[in-house]
Amino acid sequence: MKNRLFKILRLIITLSVVGLAFFLGLKLWNNYMNSSWTRDGRVRAEVVMIAPDVSGLVASVNVVDNQFVKKGDLLFQIDKVRFEHALAEAKTLAQIRKAEHEMKQNQYKRRVGLSDEVMSEENRNDAKLEVAIAKAKYEEAAIQIETAELNLERSSVKAPSDGWVSNLLLRKGDYVQTGESHMAMIKKDSFWIYGYFEENKLSLLHINDKAQMRMLGTKYIIQGHIESLASGISDRDNVTDQRLLANVNPTFTWVRLAQRIPVRIHIDSVPKGFVLAAGMTCSVSIIQKEDKKSDFLNLR
Amino acid sequence: MPLDITLYGIQMPTLLPIFIIVAILQIAIDGIITDTGIYRHVWHPGLFKMALFVCFFTLACLTIYH
Numbered sequence: 001m002k003n004r005l006f007k008i009l010r011l012i013i014t015l016s017v018v019g020l021a022f023f024l025g026l027k028l029w030n031n032y033m034n035s036s037w038t039r040d041g042r043v044r045a046e047v048v049m050i051a052p053d054v055s056g057l058v059a060s061v062n063v064v065d066n067q068f069v070k071k072g073d074l075l076f077q078i079d080k081v082r083f084e085h086a087l088a089e090a091k092t093l094a095q096i097r098k099a100e101h102e103m104k105q106n107q108y109k110r111r112v113g114l115s116d117e118v119m120s121e122e123n124r125n126d127a128k129l130e131v132a133i134a135k136a137k138y139e140e141a142a143i144q145i146e147t148a149e150l151n152l153e154r155s156s157v158k159a160p161s162d163g164w165v166s167n168l169l170l171r172k173g174d175y176v177q178t179g180e181s182h183m184a185m186i187k188k189d190s191f192w193i194y195g196y197f198e199e200n201k202l203s204l205l206h207i208n209d210k211a212q213m214r215m216l217g218t219k220y221i222i223q224g225h226i227e228s229l230a231s232g233i234s235d236r237d238n239v240t241d242q243r244l245l246a247n248v249n250p251t252f253t254w255v256r257l258a259q260r261i262p263v264r265i266h267i268d269s270v271p272k273g274f275v276l277a278a279g280m281t282c283s284v285s286i287i288q289k290e291d292k293k294s295d296f297l298n299l300r
Numbered sequence: 301m302p303l304d305i306t307l308y309g310i311q312m313p314t315l316l317p318i319f320i321i322v323a324i325l326q327i328a329i330d331g332i333i334t335d336t337g338i339y340r341h342v343w344h345p346g347l348f349k350m351a352l353f354v355c356f357f358t359l360a361c362l363t364i365y366h
Contacts, residue, residue: 010341013343014351018348024358028361028362032365039304281311
């Protein structure tokens, strides 16, 4: 009898420890899968791709790599000579048109004064219209001057906002085409963090929830809050072909991994002494508001 | 506890070092339990050891993912 009781006790001790292990394991799994954190966070920044508005040879590059520039500072200068010539040409043309206009005006004044025997009605009308044509042509030339001035002005490429020049590859003597990007500029105060959260965690996140970003390999913690959640990512299994038809991937994996959806986090404060650079890695944990968290626990 | 730990420039989830520390701890605990002779009062020592390890590991990990 005593031996039997002993056996049952042995069983109970073992099974209770196993049961506890099972319960804790389940809880850890649940917390791991369903708490709002990700190790996949990236620092991002707005990058302006600076392209010249006019083509030409680069006469000078006025910045060095990684330099901080203020809005309106000269970044690089495209050779001006051609644009100065164009301006001079436009001005000369305007002078010609102006003279022509005066000539036609004088002609008209004279013709209006003449009697019908000398000057036909048609000729008088023509003279009147020729004045209008000459006037319009003069105005056209005036606008050409403005365009030439604009081109001349745009040959100096200036910083569109405060920021840092990054990865400067442009050199004096390069030929740049209109609209071709030649310089990257990281805008000041435009840094934000993208946390890539698994899709199943997305409903745990709310706009304005506090976020803590721990930067890779450092003790620094950046504070922030959720600014917005991405409304969509691309479907990897459905790419359109050249004729816009669906190209559905026929292989379907047994084990499906949660996809990650970018969550934009606004940076509230950066610890002193920490240098923030776009592209840095961090792990993001979202601090859920207490009431929401308890709701969530109750539901489980 | 932080989500991840950096050792010599390599970043890894804190779970990994916890696993190793708990495993070392388990060896020590196992020795003590063997000495006290508690295993004689246990149904399946192997299962018991495993369950004990899981308990320690999950308790430590729950401080990260709470």
